[in-house]
Amino acid sequence: MPKKEYSAGMTKFSFWFSEFKKMVQLQDRGKSLDDIKQMNLAENIFSATTPKRASQIFNAVSTRIKSLDPTFYTVFNQSDIANQKIIVLIAIMETDSLFFDFVYEVYREKLIIGMAELADSDLSIFFKNKQLQSEKVAKWTDHTLKTLGKSYKTVLTEAGAIDRSKGNRKILKPILDRSLEDCLVQNGMAVTLHALTGVR
Structure with a gap:
């Protein structure tokens, strides 16, 4: 695709x-x-x-x-709330290329190197890099980028991928059910699985 x-x-x-x-x-x-x-x-x-x-x-x-392939609906209906939220997160990643890149390039990398916090500077660096790579992103205002970054943090928090209960944004590695992992692999979405679980 x-x-x-x-x-x-x-x-x-x-x-x-x-x-x-x-x-x-x-x-x-x-x-x-x-x-x-x-x-x-x-x-x-x-x-x-x-x-x-x-x-x-x-x-x-x-x-x-x-x-999402209809097989995800079956998994969704059989999953606990935590995994249902991850499926919604996956659907958002599938429909928003820039957000997918953020999860893959920033969130995944944090998991791999063991950094436990998502900082505002992580978003700033990500968007600056994308402005260099994309003429479209380069035209967005600082206000748009700030609002977009806030949206990304909110989505990850509601998905259970980061926790703000103690003030900072603690990164939480999702625990995916085997059925969801299998569904991702069977639908050619191993890269999404790697993004969420911190695999190179």
Whole structure:
């Protein structure tokens, strides 16, 4: 699959775990994405504040759902909450190339060398490097990059990949179920498994 163009879209998006879970459950009951789209418009099933936000949530979450092979849905329904959150994180990585690169190049490297904290400077260095590599990223404002970095930290925290309970951002190596590891490998996503578990 060709790599998607870098985007700052995550500044508008959230982790949306409960929304992802609801959509997977509705599909498991036989609802199509079109059915869920209509339910969302008619019933506001995601409790969005405005119709525009409801559509935005559906579009983002359905894109994440479609990015994964259906075998992930089976694993999702059989997993504990910790692994379900990791599956949502994987879906976000699949739909956002820049965030994927951050997890692979920064988070993974921290796991490999045993550094226990994610610092703001890690984000700054990552974005500066990407500005050198990408004309598109080079045009983004400092405000956009700061907001994007905040979004990355929030997503990783909600996924259980970093912990802020003691003030700093402690990196937590995810413990993936064997079924999820197997699903990643079988779908040609070993690089994603390595990114999350700190493997060279």
